[in-house]
Structures are given as C-alpha cells and as structure tokens.
Amino acid sequence: MKLLVLGGTHHVGRAVVETALDRGDQVTTLNRGISRPPTPGTQSLLADRTDPLAVRTALGDEEWDAVIDTWAWAPRVVRDSARLLAGRARHYGYVSSRGVHRWPWPTGADEHAPLVEGDPSSEDSTDYAAAKRGGELAVIEAFGQRALLARAGMILGPYEDVGRIPWWMRRLERGGRVLAPGPADTPLQYIDARDMAAWMLSAADHGVSGAFTVTGRPGAVTIGELLETAREVIGSDAELVWAPAEALAAEGLPLGMEFGIRFPHDPTPTGMHDADVTAAFNAGLTCRPLRDTLADTWAWLQSEGDPVPRPDAPSPDTWLDPATEQRLLDRL
Incomplete structure (x- = not known):
C-alpha cells in the first residue's frame, strides 16, 4: 500500500x-x-x-x-x-x-x-x-x-509520550514500598x-x-496485573502497597487518575474501562499479551531514555508527591 x-x-x-x-x-x-x-x-x-x-x-x-x-x-x-x-x-x-x-x-x-x-x-x-x-x-x-x-x-506501548507507563516503570525501578491506586482488581481497558x-x-x-x-476487551486486565507485570519485567524488588481511592483522595493525591480509574469527586467512575468493543474485534482487531507490551516499553526506555512529554499532557510529577506517598505508606 x-x-x-x-x-x-x-x-x-x-x-x-x-x-x-x-x-x-x-x-x-x-x-x-x-x-x-x-x-x-x-x-x-x-x-x-x-x-x-x-x-x-x-x-x-x-x-x-x-x-x-x-x-x-x-x-x-x-x-x-x-x-x-x-x-x-x-x-x-x-x-x-x-x-x-x-x-x-x-x-x-x-x-x-x-x-x-x-x-x-x-x-x-x-x-x-x-x-x-x-x-x-x-x-x-x-x-x-x-x-x-x-x-x-x-x-500504551513503546513511544508513549503521555508518561503513564514510563513514569510507573521508573518508580518501580527505584524499588522499596510503592504506593499503588487500589483496589488491585480494578479492571482496565487499553x-x-x-x-x-x-x-x-x-x-x-x-x-x-x-x-x-x-481498545482491549473489558475485564481482560486489572490494574494489579498491569503493575505486577511491569515490576516483573523490570526485575524490581518493589512492594506494591494498595491504597483505597478514599485514602488517596483524603491526601489530595491524584494517583490513579493517570489510568482513569478515579477522578476528583468520583473515586470509582463507571464507563471508563467497560466499553463494548465488539465492532472493532469483529473488524479484525487483535491485542498482544500485556507482558509483551510492557517488556517492549521497558526495552525502548532502556535504549532511548525517557520521552519528552506531550505539551498537553499533565506532568507525571503531579501524580505522586514523595513526602505524601511516604506519609500514606506509613499509615497503611
């Protein structure tokens, strides 16, 4: 063509x-x-x-x-x-x-x-x-x-310039106890x-x-599977500590919003990750395994370094303030 x-x-x-x-x-x-x-x-x-x-x-x-x-x-x-x-x-x-x-x-x-x-x-x-x-x-x-x-x-995938997975991979790479937006069984579509x-x-x-x-089929992947698989791909010893949406909101942390699993004043929004994708799959859409997506993303980050964020993307630094993360980890 x-x-x-x-x-x-x-x-x-x-x-x-x-x-x-x-x-x-x-x-x-x-x-x-x-x-x-x-x-x-x-x-x-x-x-x-x-x-x-x-x-x-x-x-x-x-x-x-x-x-x-x-x-x-x-x-x-x-x-x-x-x-x-x-x-x-x-x-x-x-x-x-x-x-x-x-x-x-x-x-x-x-x-x-x-x-x-x-x-x-x-x-x-x-x-x-x-x-x-x-x-x-x-x-x-x-x-x-x-x-x-x-x-x-x-x-998602290699070349992502929104900063979701690149930010998370760098955070998991640092290891230790890592605050994660729970519950871990929250479904994702990507x-x-x-x-x-x-x-x-x-x-x-x-x-x-x-x-x-x-997008992918509803219910195929959870936030827990995504972050645990990312941790395994990186070879990190990080421990994911799952924080309820209410606890994140109480601390003013937007963590979880980068994946659309919570929003201000709406800790569990509906409709975000349960779209009916029958038409696209009937028209030939196929999706590779999550591990392949994350492994290839990590390989790209290792070879080319962190991407320059899109001008319209929120700064990833806003998702998780280290001092607030530690305070909430201590509470949890």
Missing part, C-alpha cells in the same frame, strides 16, 4: 510508520521534522500542519492509497488536510478518542453513545473532546464513506499503539470505514 502518515514521529504515529514498513508498505510522512530524524525507509516531507500553503506545497500532486492522521489539536488543521487529499487518496484513517463521547460515559457503551459537539472549522485546541470531534466531522465531510474514525481508549496501527492499516487495505471504539 502507498501510505501517507500525517505525523509519524511520536507514539501512535511512530507505531503506524514502523508497522507499515514491516508490512512492506511504501510510506511517506509529513511533519515539521524537528522532533526526530526521519525513519529509515520512508519518504519524509516537511511542513507545518497549521500552514495550509506549506502542506499543499509539500504534498505536491502525489496520490496515496491511504492516509492516517494523528492530529490532536485544532480541527481546522484536519479539515484543511482532508479537503486537500479528498481526491488523491481512497481512504482516510483518523486517530480519534473515546473522549468524543459525552461525559459521563454510559456503562458498556459502544460507538452509539452520545457525542460532544464539534466544529470542523474551529481553531480551538483547549477542549480535547471538542477538538477530536471536530476532527472527526472534518474527515467525514471530506471523505464520507471512505473515512475511518478510530476512537481509541487508553493507548490498546497497544502497535495493535491499533496494525488494525488501522488492515482497515485501509479492506476499505473498512465508520466509527469504532478501539
């Missing part, structure tokens, strides 16, 4: 590029060229996505079988790119988010749960949910039935970026379109 990746240097974009190259696809990337050097084997085009003329100039008259777009900010940028490529690509895959669904998310929700409002012409990047929904509408407007909307859940990349590329191959909730 002849593929254009809009982005291609961070997390999902990098996973898409590497997965496509492994499949034997002919890959072109378009980005500013300031984050990482081009991936060997790709054609690298340079342009600032916010500048329509620069994008038009960089793309020239070339055509592609498919486009995958990872943009997460102002919807207008997605609109401009989708309009430009509407007559030059047969498929447009947009990396969206479950965040486009109106809060609170219903228990067991699928793709038909209520959506937030979005404006494909908006220049606003501050409201993530509205921005992603605006991006969806922009892609639908330009590509119609040739558009794929991948509404991702929590995305997707390895590489599994989502493979699914989106396969969907482009087969002309799969429409909106899909793309």
